[in-house]
Structures are given as C-alpha cells and as structure tokens.
Amino acid sequence: MQECNRSQKIAICTVGLPARGKTYISRKLNRYFNWLGYKSRVFINGNYRREICGTECNSLFFDPNNEEAQKARSDCAKMALQDLIQFLKNGGDIGILDGTNITKERRHQIESDLKSSFNGIQTLWIESICNDSKVIQNNIRLTKINNPDYCNMDSEQATIDFLNRIKMYEQIYKTITDDEDLSYIKTMNVGADIIVHQVYGFLLSKVVSFIMNLHTYPRPIYLSRHGESQYNVDDRVGGDSDLSELGEMYADKLADFFNQEFPTKEIKNEIIFLTSTMRRAIHTSDVVAQKLEIQPLQLKTLDEINVGICDGMTYTEIAQKFPNDFQERKINKLGYRYPRGESYLDLISRIEPVIFEIERSRQPVMIIAHQAILRCLYAYFHQNEIPEVPTLDIPLHCVIKLTPAAYFCDEKRVMINPQTGEISIKEEYVQEFIRSKSKQKSFIDL
Amino acid sequence: MQQYKKTQNKLILVLVGLPARGKTHISYKLNRYLNWIGYKSEIFSIKGAQQNNDQLDQNIDYELEIDPANQQFVDVRQQLSFTAAHQLVNFLQNDGDIALYNGLTSTKLDRQKLKSLFKEKLKLEYQVFWIESICDDPQVILNNINESKLSRFKEKTIEQFMNQINVLAQDYESLENIENLSYIKLINIGKLVKVHMLEGYLCSKIVSFLLNLHANNRQIYLVRSCQTEYHLLDKIGGDPELSATGKQHSQQLGDYFIEELKGNKNITFFTSQMKRGIQTAEIVGDKLGIKALKTKNLDEIDYGICDGLTVKEIAAKYPKQIKERKANPLEFKYPRGESFLDVIHRVEPIIYEIERSREPVLIIAHVAVLKCLYAYYHCNQINEIPNIDIPINCVIKLVPIPYHCLESRVIIK
Numbered sequence: 001m002q003e004c005n006r007s008q009k010i011a012i013c014t015v016g017l018p019a020r021g022k023t024y025i026s027r028k029l030n031r032y033f034n035w036l037g038y039k040s041r042v043f044i045n046g047n048y049r050r051e052i053c054g055t056e057c058n059s060l061f062f063d064p065n066n067e068e069a070q071k072a073r074s075d076c077a078k079m080a081l082q083d084l085i086q087f088l089k090n091g092g093d094i095g096i097l098d099g100t101n102i103t104k105e106r107r108h109q110i111e112s113d114l115k116s117s118f119n120g121i122q123t124l125w126i127e128s129i130c131n132d133s134k135v136i137q138n139n140i141r142l143t144k145i146n147n148p149d150y151c152n153m154d155s156e157q158a159t160i161d162f163l164n165r166i167k168m169y170e171q172i173y174k175t176i177t178d179d180e181d182l183s184y185i186k187t188m189n190v191g192a193d194i195i196v197h198q199v200y201g202f203l204l205s206k207v208v209s210f211i212m213n214l215h216t217y218p219r220p221i222y223l224s225r226h227g228e229s230q231y232n233v234d235d236r237v238g239g240d241s242d243l244s245e246l247g248e249m250y251a252d253k254l255a256d257f258f259n260q261e262f263p264t265k266e267i268k269n270e271i272i273f274l275t276s277t278m279r280r281a282i283h284t285s286d287v288v289a290q291k292l293e294i295q296p297l298q299l300k301t302l303d304e305i306n307v308g309i310c311d312g313m314t315y316t317e318i319a320q321k322f323p324n325d326f327q328e329r330k331i332n333k334l335g336y337r338y339p340r341g342e343s344y345l346d347l348i349s350r351i352e353p354v355i356f357e358i359e360r361s362r363q364p365v366m367i368i369a370h371q372a373i374l375r376c377l378y379a380y381f382h383q384n385e386i387p388e389v390p391t392l393d394i395p396l397h398c399v400i401k402l403t404p405a406a407y408f409c410d411e412k413r414v415m416i417n418p419q420t421g422e423i424s425i426k427e428e429y430v431q432e433f434i435r436s437k438s439k440q441k442s443f444i445d446l
Numbered sequence: 447m448q449q450y451k452k453t454q455n456k457l458i459l460v461l462v463g464l465p466a467r468g469k470t471h472i473s474y475k476l477n478r479y480l481n482w483i484g485y486k487s488e489i490f491s492i493k494g495a496q497q498n499n500d501q502l503d504q505n506i507d508y509e510l511e512i513d514p515a516n517q518q519f520v521d522v523r524q525q526l527s528f529t530a531a532h533q534l535v536n537f538l539q540n541d542g543d544i545a546l547y548n549g550l551t552s553t554k555l556d557r558q559k560l561k562s563l564f565k566e567k568l569k570l571e572y573q574v575f576w577i578e579s580i581c582d583d584p585q586v587i588l589n590n591i592n593e594s595k596l597s598r599f600k601e602k603t604i605e606q607f608m609n610q611i612n613v614l615a616q617d618y619e620s621l622e623n624i625e626n627l628s629y630i631k632l633i634n635i636g637k638l639v640k641v642h643m644l645e646g647y648l649c650s651k652i653v654s655f656l657l658n659l660h661a662n663n664r665q666i667y668l669v670r671s672c673q674t675e676y677h678l679l680d681k682i683g684g685d686p687e688l689s690a691t692g693k694q695h696s697q698q699l700g701d702y703f704i705e706e707l708k709g710n711k712n713i714t715f716f717t718s719q720m721k722r723g724i725q726t727a728e729i730v731g732d733k734l735g736i737k738a739l740k741t742k743n744l745d746e747i748d749y750g751i752c753d754g755l756t757v758k759e760i761a762a763k764y765p766k767q768i769k770e771r772k773a774n775p776l777e778f779k780y781p782r783g784e785s786f787l788d789v790i791h792r793v794e795p796i797i798y799e800i801e802r803s804r805e806p807v808l809i810i811a812h813v814a815v816l817k818c819l820y821a822y823y824h825c826n827q828i829n830e831i832p833n834i835d836i837p838i839n840c841v842i843k844l845v846p847i848p849y850h851c852l853e854s855r856v857i858i859k
Contacts, residue, residue: 178638193623196639196657205802209654212644240782300788311782340685340753346742360650 009088013097015127019139026098038093043084045099048076059164085117102173125184213360222366223400226280227251238311250418251284255291270363276302285368304370308341333390456572457544462551463579466590473546482822490534491548495526535567553619575649576629658802666807666844671722672696683753688725696726700733714803717810718744727810746812750783775832790818823851
C-alpha cells in the first residue's frame with residue numbers, strides 16, 4: 001500500500017445546524033480515511049451529551065438562555081475535544097469532531113485548544129449549510145429513526161420537538177467568516193455550492209474532492225464475478241483464461257437477470273457498467289452488454305490481483321514450490337505480496353479511483369470483475385474492517401446488490417444457477433447494527 | 447480514467463477575469479494536463495486569433511488596449527474574440543474533445559452572447575464550465591505582469607499596464623449565480639475557491655486539478671534508479687537490486703543533491719516500490735537526511751510475458767509483438783502487461799502531488815514511468831512519449847515557468 005504521509009496530525013471539525021448532514025459527512029470521511037490506511041476516529045458531541053445528561057432532553061435543554069443546560073453542554077463538548085486530542089497524541093492520525101459548533105467563540109476556543117496542544121497540527125472546518133426544506137425534512141426523518149433521544153416519543157411529537165430544537169440553535173448560529181482565519185470548506189445544499197478557504201496539504205486536498213462529490217442518493221451497486229473460467233475449473237490462480245462452458249451459461253443467465261432488473265431502455269442507458277481488461281470478465285460483460293444494448297468500460301484498475309511468479313499455478317503447486325510464501329500468506333493474507341505481484345493492500349490502493357467514481361455516481365453501477373478486487377470494493381461499501389477483506393465471501397455465479405444509504409448499507413445476494421437459471425435470494429438489513437453503534441461515544445470505523 | 451472519455455460530451459472551458467489574473471497560465475496548464483490524460487484539447491484566445499491574422503499589428507495587446515475614444519481597438523477585439531469562438535466551434539464539431547476559451551467574457555452580456563453563439567452553432571451535446579480568476583493582492587498582480595506581459599510588450603511600463611487594467615476593471619462583472627452557469631472562482635491563487643453547480647466526471651477532475659495549482663516556480667528533479675545486474679545482462683523488467691557500481695553512482699547522486707538542494711529538507715521525495723528504486727532512494731536519502739515516500743504508482747511499466755528477457759530473446763520469441771510495438775509504440779500493450787497509456791493513468795496521482803508541492807520535488811523511478819512524467823511538462827503530444835530520452839546517471843531538472851518549462855540535464859559521473 002502506498003505509504004501515507006503521516007507527518008502532521010489532522011483535526012476536522014464540523015459546523016452546522018442539526019439535520020444538515022454533519023454526522024453523515026463525518027462518517028463518510030472517517031470511512032474513507034480508515035480505508036486509505038490512516039488511524040481515524042469520530043468524536044460526537046451529541047453522544048457525550050447523551051451519556052452524561054441522559055437522553056430525556058427535550059428542546060428546552062437547548063435554549064441558549066438555559067444557563068445550567070448551557071454549562072452542561074459546554075462541558076460535554078470540552079470532553080469530546082479532550083478525547084480527540086488524547087487520541088491524536090496516542091497514535092491517532094485524524095480526529096473528527098462531529099458537533100454543531102455554530103458560534104464564533106466556540107470555534108475559536110476549539111481552534112486554539114487544538115493549536116496549543118500540538119507542535120504542528122492541520123485543522124479543517126467543514127460547514128454544512130442547507131436551506132432546502134425537503135432535504136431537511138428527509139434528514140430529520142433519518143436522524144429521528146436512529147436518534148436515541150427520541151426512542152420514547154411518538155413520531156409526531158419527536159418531529160415537533162426536533163424542529164423546536166433547531167430553532168434554538170438558529171438563534172445563535174453564525175456562519176464561518178474569513179476573519180476567523182480558519183481553513184474551511186462550506187458545502188451548501190448538498191454540494192450545489194462549495195466554498196474552499198485556505199485549504200492546503202495532501203490529505204485535505206483529497207477531502208475537498210471527496211466532499212465535492214458526496215451525495216445521499218441511494219443508488220444500487222451490483223457486483224458480480226465473471227462466470228466460471230477454465231482456471232477456476234483447474235483450480236489455478238492468475239492467468240488470463242476464458243470462460244468454461246458453465247461460465248458461459250452463467251453469462252447468459254446473468255444477462256437475463258439484469259434485463260429484468262432494468263426494465264426500460266432509459267434506465268438501461270443510465271447504468272455505469274464497468275469491467276476489467278481480462279478475457280473472462282470481458283466475455284461475461286459482452287454477453288450482458290449485448291442483451292441490454294449498453295457498452296461496458298474496460299478498466300485495468302479492475303483486473304484481478306497480480307499473483308506475480310505464482311501465475312498459472314494451483315495452490316498445491318504453490319505450497320510445494322514456494323512453501324515459505326505459502327505459509328506467510330496464510331498468516332498475513334492482507335499484507336502478503338506475491339513476489340513480482342500484489343498484495344490486498346496494493347489492491348485497496350489501486351481501486352481508490354474506482355471507489356471515488358462510484359461514490360460520485362448517482363446512477364446504478366454494475367461491475368463484472370474478479371474475486372479479490374470485488375472483496376475490496378464490497379468491503380468499502382458494506383463497511384467491513386480492512387482485516388476482513390481477504391476472507392470475505394464473494395462466490396461465483398452470484399450477484400451482490402449493495403444499496404448504501406446515509407447510515408447503513410443494504411445487501412441482497414442473488415445466487416443464479418448457471419444451468420437452470422434458478423434464482424435464490426438472501427437479504428440483509430443493517431439497521432439494528434447501526435442503532436447500536438450510534439450509542440457509542442466514538443467509533444473507529446463505521 | 448481514460449476510457450471514460452469515449453462517452454464524454456464535448457466540453458468547453460471558458461476563462462473569465464481581468465488581465466494579469468493568470469487566465470492564460472491556467473488555460474495553458476489545464477490544456478497540457480487534459481492532453482496528457484488523453485483528450486484532444488486546444489486553447490482558443492484573442493491572442494491566438496491575433497497571431498493567426500497577418501493583417502494586424504502584432505505589437506498591440508488587444509486584450510488590454512482600451513482607449514474609450516479609440517473605437518477601432520474595441521472593434522478589433524470584438525472581431526478577434528468572435529473569430530476565436532468560431533474556431534472553437536469548428537474544432538469541437540470535428541474531432542476535438544475539449545476547448546478552452548480565453549476571449550471577451552468580462553460582462554454578463556458578453557457571456558450571454560457567448561452562450562447563445564454556442565447554442566446556435568454547436569450541433570452536438572456539449573457542456574460549458576466557467577473558470578474565473580480573481581485577484582486583489584497587488585503583489586501577485588505585479589508578479590503576473592512582470593512575468594507575462596512585459597516580455598511581450600517591451601515599450602510599456604508597469605504603471606501603464608496597471609492603469610489600463612484599472613480602466614477595464616470598471617466595467618468588469620464577476621460571475622453571479624443568477625446567470626445560471628456552472629463555475630469555479632479561484633481567488634488569490636486558490637486561497638479562496640468557490641464552486642457552483644459542479645456536474646460531471648471531467649469537471650470534477652478539473653476542479654481537483656485547479657485546486658492544486660499555484661504560481662511557485664519550484665524545481666522538479668527526475669532521476670532513474672542506478673545500475674543493476676539486469677543492465678549488464680541487457681535484460682528488461684524484473685526487480686533486481688543495485689550492482690556495486692549502481693551503489694557507487696547512488697552515492698554520487700546523493701552528493702550532487704546535497705549541493706543542489708542546499709540543506710532544504712522540506713522537499714517532496716518519491717520513489718517506486720521496486721528494489722532498485724528503494725535502494726537508490728535510501729542511499730540518496732541518507733545523504734540528505736530525508737526519507738522517500740515509496741509508491742507502487744512509480745513502479746516500472748509491466749513488461750508482462752517479456753519480463754526478465756533480454757532484448758534479443760524478445761526479438762526471437764515474440765517477433766509479432768515487436769512489429770506491433772513499432773507500429774504503435776504508445777498504445778502497444780505487452781501481453782499480460784501494460785502500455786504507456788496504462789502507465790500515464792497510473793502515474794496521474796503523482797502529477798497531482800508534483801503540482802501541489804511548492805517545494806522542490808525529487809523523483810527516483812524508472813525509464814517508462816519517467817518518460818510519462820517528463821512528457822507532462824514538455825511534450826505537446828503524448829505520442830512523442832516512447833521516443834523521449836531518459837539516460838541513466840542523469841539528473842533532469844525541470845523548472846515550469848509561465849507558458850513554458852526550463853530544462854537542464856546533468857550527467858553524474
């Protein structure tokens with residue numbers, strides 16, 4: 001994996017009224033950083049407040065004139081910041097402070113606390129502004145679902161209370177101004193307008209690009225391996241073999257499946273269809289392409305992991321010829337690099353541009369590729385931890401449909417029998433998982 | 447992603463801004479970048495139209511000359527701006543992919559007229575993205591004038607330029623959201639950036655690229671890793687270690703850079719993940735007291751089935767491939783390996799890093815990779831890449847300056 005430039009600690013702080021997508025941005029960024037190999041963590045003001053003041057706070061708690069409550073909230077915010085600073089001091093690379101931070105005083109305090117705690121730290125402020133009531137309503141609906149504050153209220157009451165809470169914040173909200181001398185990014189109305197002020201540095205420049213392309217569109221991502229190949233039959237790794245007879249049958253049935261999945265010509269034309277430059281993937285894609293009358297883009301970036309000198313061997317042959325490597329790979333499948341080839345970490349690095357492209361797209365994405373590469377793609381969107389990547393189950397003759405949404409990722413697996421065309425479906429919802437995670441004060445990788 | 451370009455609509459990038467705001471510099475850099483990543487891109491400007499017109503006095507800067515009493519200048523400028531726009535339309539109607547326009551765009555009316563012209567004359571799908579450069583830092587403006595204007599118009603003084611610009615500034619209208627344009631505003635060379643209605647893969651890439659531009663003229667050093675066994679055996683590819691001579695040369699390289707960099711430890715230092723790259727970089731790095739960042743993006747081109755063979759063996763075993771490579775050296779892909787186009791794509795993130803860096807950049811890598819990096823700064827067309835000469839034991843020093851790139855080569859003995 002590419003060596004990360006770890007010279008400076010980075011602290012990122014959000015700014016904005018409730019239901020403006022701050023937590024969404026924090027989580028997405030956190031995911032992206034951890035994926036790139038950095039130690040990143042989010043510290044959520046709200047969770048500190050919940051833990052210390054309890055979850056039974058109604059909107060009056062947020063009245064700026066409620067002095068006692070103000071003090072309590074201020075103390076909680078200080079704790080979150082302190083934990084962030086500790087995290088960075090103990091080996092963390094990037095700390096993300098997820099809070100409203102809507103007053104100049106608060107921002108100034110945080111900025112000076114951060115600058116005084118470290119010899120050289122880069123700070124970045126991300127303000128999310130939104131005046132579109134539809135977007136806000138939608139965000140409230142989502143926030144409400146996951147928010148432990150409202151688990152005992154009925155839905156109508158909760159909405160009213162939340163809107164009142166926002167009104168309290170609005171009274172004292174001051175947008176970031178240039179005289180505060182902060183490095184900031186302002187994103188308005190989900191990226192329609194973006195302002196970048198004094199943002200420099202390798203990683204922060206990447207953050208800008210990332211934020212510019214962020215959206216909450218729930219578009220589906222279809223992942224499938226090529227049909228069974230000759231090498232699969234012979235149990236060999238690498239190579240550029242073509243499909244076996246069974247593999248060809250799968251390609252056919254896959255085309256039928258996608259034809260059903262995308263019923264109209266309009267929908268078909270919108271699909272972003274990607275494949276690799278290897279024969280088995282191209283062959284599979286061509287069959288699908290013909291049926292749907294669309295063209296795939298062949299990207300070398302999606303080629304299977306390069307197994308170097310082991311190319312064309314069976315696992316038994318590798319065990320015999322290179323017993324040390326075989327052992328090494330068993331112990332550290334993630335970091336082990338085939339001599340003259342790649343490791344899973346290299347793959348993760350290699351696919352970064354593709355991940356970026358998929359994040360950016362608001363249309364359905366269809367990818368026909370290979371096992372190792374799909375493990376990496378799947379892991380990113382399905383929010384698996386990196387060490388899990390090399391052992392994820394991505395079987396042949398199966399279409400995995402992922403629908404990443406704001407706080408979770410739905411998954412549906414469609415196993416297609418290549419001979420009979422029979423379909424069996426398995427669905428998974430991750431909402432409960434997210435609810436439990438959101439109760440933690442901070443989390444490493446969500 | 448180069449393959450994306452085939453499905454891309456035509457793209458027009460329109461530059462907006464007062465003189466001495468770096469518009470030409472931005473258009474030049476963007477044009478270079480877009481051609482490098484595989485698009486057919488060209489700049490259409492008042493200057494360009496003027497240079498193509500023999501009947502005009504080439505000593506007059508029609509962009510700047512403004513004498514409200516002299517209607518003739520105003521008319522000529524309009525004409526040139528118009529001509530450039532027509533040439534642009536022609537270019538896109540044929541096989542051009544991206545056109546950059548540097549003409550009359552300072553008022554809302556100018557921009558409306560331009561939009562209408564495109565709508566009327568372009569008979570295919572296209573997208574327009576507006577790039578405005580704003581500057582209120584007098585020092586920066588002064589530098590711009592010094593570097594770009596004075597050389598062309600030697601009879602003028604700086605005061606004259608500033609006065610003319612101030613006159614033009616009175617009628618200048620910055621881009622506004624109500625004009626319903628997709629734009630980026632770069633203020634004081636990226637200190638503040640505003641983006642409005644950004645759409646599409648290519649515009650997104652262009653914005654990322656623009657965010658990294660700056661006006662520092664810093665040096666870029668390109669060096670090959672030193673001698674290995676494979677060199678002596680005339681083999682290509684592989685992952686061999688440095689020979690004893692190679693290690694010696696690396697020491698000398700280190701000494702050269704000690705003098706050259708004069709103790710500057712803030713340089714951007716990259717190498718590949720191949721043994722010869724790492725070893726050379728370690729020896730040089732030790733002398734300088736800095737560590738190189740190792741990235742697989744700088745690894746040598748993958749020679750596929752030809753990896754580890756000598757040139758003679760390849761000629762004997764794969765005569766068909768040799769023929770193919772001769773016919774089209776840029777796009778030729780070694781079977782199970784890469785082509786130069788793949789390398790360009792792979793090396794693109796490094797270009798971003800180089801552009802972003804305001805300190806000197808030192809890259810220790812390999813022939814094919816360096817050819818691609820070099821081409822970004824020097825070649826106008828990427829099909830020149832296979833013929834670029836990158837000798838071993840030679841430090842190529844590039845210093846990009848406005849509209850140009852200085853080069854010097856030093857052989858290390």
